[in-house]
Amino acid sequence: MGTMLDATVDVPVPVETSKLQDADESFPGDKKITVVFVLGGPGSGKGTQCANIVQHFGFTHLSAGDLLRAEIKSGSENGTMIQNMIKEGKIVPSEVTIKLLQRAMRESGNDKFLIDGFPRNEENRAAFEEVIQTSPVPQTKIEPEFVLFFDCSEEEMQQRILGRNQGREDDNIETIRKRFKVFMESSLPVIEYYNSKGKVRKIDAGKPIEEVFEDVKEIFSPYSAQVA
Numbered sequence: 606m607g608t609m610l611d612a613t614v615d616v617p618v619p620v621e622t623s624k625l626q627d628a629d630e631s632f633p634g635d636k637k638i639t640v641v642f643v644l645g646g647p648g649s650g651k652g653t654q655c656a657n658i659v660q661h662f663g664f665t666h667l668s669a670g671d672l673l674r675a676e677i678k679s680g681s682e683n684g685t686m687i688q689n690m691i692k693e694g695k696i697v698p699s700e701v702t703i704k705l706l707q708r709a710m711r712e713s714g715n716d717k718f719l720i721d722g723f724p725r726n727e728e729n730r731a732a733f734e735e736v737i738q739t740s741p742v743p744q745t746k747i748e749p750e751f752v753l754f755f756d757c758s759e760e761e762m763q764q765r766i767l768g769r770n771q772g773r774e775d776d777n778i779e780t781i782r783k784r785f786k787v788f789m790e791s792s793l794p795v796i797e798y799y800n801s802k803g804k805v806r807k808i809d810a811g812k813p814i815e816e817v818f819e820d821v822k823e824i825f826s827p828y829s830a831q832v833a
């Protein structure tokens with residue numbers, strides 16, 4: 606399957622990228638940023654642990670799903686399309702999600718980010734690679750420091766989602782099954798890609814919240830000197 610970037614391979618800066626780098630939309634500006642991707646199946650505990658990491662290690666938590674849900678609520682022109690895709694458990698086009706991430710990064714004023722639930726497929730990953738860091742080294746891509754992967758059984762994830770009670774339209778059994786399928790088919794290959802680059806830090810996410818956080822803390826310990 607092709608990506609949105611396929612048609613633009615012959616130009617130095619792909620069309621999609623230049624859209625992402627509009628003067629008033631561009632991020633990052635001139636500072637070196639640290640990015641950790643947080644991946645795992647639906648209900649594996651990504652959001653729960655990100656909240657803990659924020660408190661202890663001074664990162665800003667950006668959940669792609671939360672940003673998309675906020676976009677629906679804001680009544681934006683893309684709202685209906687996003688809502689329909691989420692209801693079907695499908696992954697929203699990268700251009701939309703990356704713009705929301707860039708805006709949130711810029712507005713945070715921080716330089717350390719947990720990007721939760723992204724990249725969720727190859728298209729997400731390839732599109733993020735086209736986001737260019739202008740400084741300290743001009744024209745460099747933003748490489749994640751590492752990928753935190755919450756490994757959890759489907760049985761456990763399903764139980765957690767059904768008990769989550771956040772009133773989410775996609776937390777019903779029919780959509781949950783679709784989300785699991787998309788995770789296996791589209792998101793796991795992204796995790797495998799980063800694993801082949803030695804970037805994945807895998808956590809047993811089936812344990813109780815406190816125990817999972819003990820393992821998370823160990824992985825983030827190099828960042829403890831930077832506690833906000």
Ligand SMILES: Nc1ncnc2c1ncn2[C@@H]1O[C@H](COP(=O)(O)OP(=O)(O)O)[C@@H](O)[C@H]1O
Nearest residue numbers: 647648649650651652653765769812813814817
């Ligand atoms: N380790 C855990 N054990 C049991 N329940 C958990 C655990 N981690 C998270 N939960 C609960 O499971 C549900 C899904 O967690 P959440 O962090 O929203 O997952 P995700 O962001 O990966 O979809 C929430 O209700 C949360 O309180």
Ligand SMILES: Nc1ccn([C@H]2C[C@H](O)[C@@H](COP(=O)(O)OP(=O)(O)O)O2)c(=O)n1
Nearest residue numbers: 647648669670671694695696697722723725
């Ligand atoms: N990169 C992303 C992340 C989420 N989405 C959409 C599709 C996902 O099923 C929903 C919900 O994602 P979210 O990360 O909030 O929740 P789960 O991990 O599935 O519990 O949002 C997306 O289209 N692209």
